[in-house]
Amino acid sequence: MTQIIASHASVWTIMLPFLSGVLCFMAGRRIGTLIGVVTAFILTILTLNLGVSVFQSGPSRYAIGGWSSPLGIDIHLDGLSVLMLGFTAIVGTCISMYAFGYFKDRKGLKKEKNKHYAKMGTYFWPLWFFAWGGLNVLFLSSDIFNIYVALEIVSFSAIALVALKGSVDALLSATRYFFLTLLGSLVYLFGVGFLYSAYGVLDLGLLETVIRPGMISTVAITLMTLGLIIKTALFPIHFWLPPAHANAPAPVSAILSGLVVMGSFYLLVRLWFETFTGVIMPVAGQLLGVLGAIAILGGALQALRQSRLKMMLAYSTVAQIGYMFLLFPLLAGNSIGQGFAWGGGIYFSISHACAKAAAFMVAGSIMYALGHDRIKDFRGLAQRFPIGVFAFALAGMSLMGLPPSGGFIGKWMLLKAAMLTGQWWYALLIVAGSILAACYIFRVLEITLKAANPGEKALHIPLRMQLSSLAMSFFAILLGLAATIPLEILKIDSPVFFQSMEGFIK
Amino acid sequence: MNINIFDLLLAPTLIFLAWQMLRARDLLVSIVLFIIFGVLVSLAWVQLQAPDIALVEAVIGSALTGALFLGCLGHMESHRKKIVIEKIKISKGSKVYDCFLSVLVISMGSILSWSVLTLPKNVLGLTDKIQSALAKSGVENPVTAVILNFRGYDTLLEMGVLFLVVVSVYALHAIEPVSIKIQPRQASRVLIAFLHILTPLMILVAFYLLLVGGHAPGGAFQAGAMLAGVGILMLVGGVAFSFNVERWVLRFIYVIGFGSFLLIGLGVMGGERNFLEYPEYLSKKLIFLIEFLATISISFILVTLFAGCSGFLNYGKSNSGTVRGVSA
């Protein structure tokens, strides 16, 4: 384990969101919005800086309170955590810019309705920054109980954001989300309890050294995995996700589908492939793979049946979560494909965050202007809202996995891993899922490309919203063009077997 | 440690209470059983040599949570103008489902229990390490040392959770003007007299708990919850006081606990000194300052949370009973 002391910059990336969340709450909407946008940019710069320093000097740890790990809590920085941190910052900045336009006073709206948006804007910023801060705590913490608290922060703020709209649908999906996510965290906490009573340490790095296969370890990892699966909304516990993601205001949908999902998935990956490597049985990985497979097909089929765009995107998230879980069976076997599986799974989750955030932003812009998101009424949208449809098409490319997008790289690596480990059925599944994804994306694009009815003018959407969704979708494509940089970062202190990937990266 | 007869009686009673609480026909009975359950659980904490947790359980886990439930139930019933008649219903309506679930849950419980029996008899733990580091922590009570120094980061985030929830409760009522309203009914004279005695007493007790936290069970959460109890009594009894979140003073009070902890943590950082690493000569004072400010925040936050789920937080049509601007 590396013992280089990290700079205080890592603390700032965690604490700055909380600090500005508090300031946003104190300052009210107008100043709060400004604080929010400025913080988002500062955070991006900070995390990029942190990424560079990790890239140059390798992984590091930071002892909070000066008590290092068994007694206190450590922050650890390695390739995976810095990558997650960085993409949260990039996606988060785009979402912040988008929200900057979204919650502004709107022309042509009734005064009351505008007041509603103003109130939503007031509370959006503190809640969003607490979610962001919670995610940063989660990515950097190396203490399993500290991670529990971080998970609770993320879920509470996510639930409050879902309920922000105040409509019955929003309240209902927030309540359902709440019960499930709380169940998930309690089950996770039980797993933490088992681990601590068996080994007497909470630090991930120390646990890795003392953990032994056996009844207790199996029970603990099973409980923690169950809890995190509930939180990530893998099939069969996915039913809460679509209403929650679809009924929220657009920036919130982007946060949930893009970032919050990534948080619990990240933790699961870290637990499975760093801490519990010796404990996990291959059959468990296969089980998660089967669930993922059902999620891919079921989610995509459900997405095809939806008549509302946001609902369709939410079901698409269910399917894409399935792809992320293919990482587990592909990695469980000990062979040459593991590097591809590891890289592919992580890469897929990152590019999904970018693409899905972009798609939800466009869907939100359309709702903003049209007041609805019924797909069948999208006729002529390509003429009336060209930037949005273009951004949606780019994001769609990544969701389908067309080259040269980030989604393509992720899927390609997973495919390669499936072939190399001899599990060809997963390769078939990946292809089938992509075809289904193409169906639901092209269904939307086809309608928007039809000629507009005469007399319909261009949509009036604030430029900030248009540009931020466009930037987000460019990122989703850029991830495909410049795949080496994220993969190189991922390699730093990576737990698995990157040697086999050397050739691919170069 | 050997088992005694008290434990053998208490443990099954707790299980029985939990079971009865969830299946009681009347929700009010369920909630009362929940409060009793909480009190008995705090007895179990005493048996398990955890007086700190016994205090918190009695004050927060049982009393305050019970008040939240009672407030919520009472509000929902009054809101409907008729008592909510609620039958115990099984979700999917079938006995088969219940049986299946019970089998699942029982097998889960047995696997977990069985694995407890395989636990090593005597675990390393961190007791010795904590004892040796205690001198440097600025407090003598090991639990307080863990909470505010060794694992102060957790506690900081926990204050963050409390603050976050108060923001969320306000956000739930975001569409309408928000302020805490008092019940239009007249306060009882006896209750007011009681509050006249109780309020100074509780402030005294809270302060005692705060001070004693350094070397004996007690601390900010217990003290804050004590003060919150007085606030809740005032609210329920109809004593005139009201909050208005539009005023910055109230928002500042919500923020001060979490905010000051955060700023102190960042303030001591620099050079060789890490985040939340208090200088040794200052650590006692800084910990007390953090706890003191946290107590104030916690008490107001808890009262607001109670108000939020028992209808004292104003929402819907603006109520004529609302008193605005009377300072808290």
Add this chain to the structure above:
Amino acid sequence: MSVNDYISVFFIGVGVMFFIAGILGVLRFPDIYSRLHALTKADNLGLGFIILGLALGIGEISMALKLLFIWVVVIISSATSCYLIARAALRMGIVPWRKL
């Protein structure tokens, strides 16, 4: 065991008797008002005896004062809550029981 201990056990025993009587009253009395009556009176007295017994058993002035303080607070709060419950019951229209 010293004489002091015997006295202390005796007082605690008396207190427990009062508690038992109070519980019997709650279970057997006919209406809410008489039950409240049984509960507050018997329990306050019972608690008083138990605290007296404990104070004698400990034999420390500061502890005894703390115990006394607990008793006073319990008496005040039980009087108040008993009054509030009775008032709520009256307002709900529950008529006090009378012997037929």
Add this chain to the structure above:
Amino acid sequence: MSTAILYSITGIIIFTVGLRGLVIYTHFLRKVLAINVMGTGIFMFLIALANRNSNGMPDPIPHAMVLTGIVVAVSATAFILALVVRLHAATGHTSFEAIHNDDRGAKL
């Protein structure tokens, strides 16, 4: 059998009782009660096993964890109850089933 084992198994049973209640009962308040019961079960498990040191000193780390857990639990309870109250005010119902059935009735 020692006190630690007794209470840790009691904690597990309380957790499972709560889990069953959470799934099976429909009323929101009962579900929230069940979540609190589950939490208490976990806390009891942690504290019980913190108490099995041979030197008789309980381990303070689980105590701190449980203190944090109790505060998080009360925050969660307050939050969900506020949600439930709002939902009740908007729909007049107190369970997913009732709201769902009502919805269908309105559409027909």
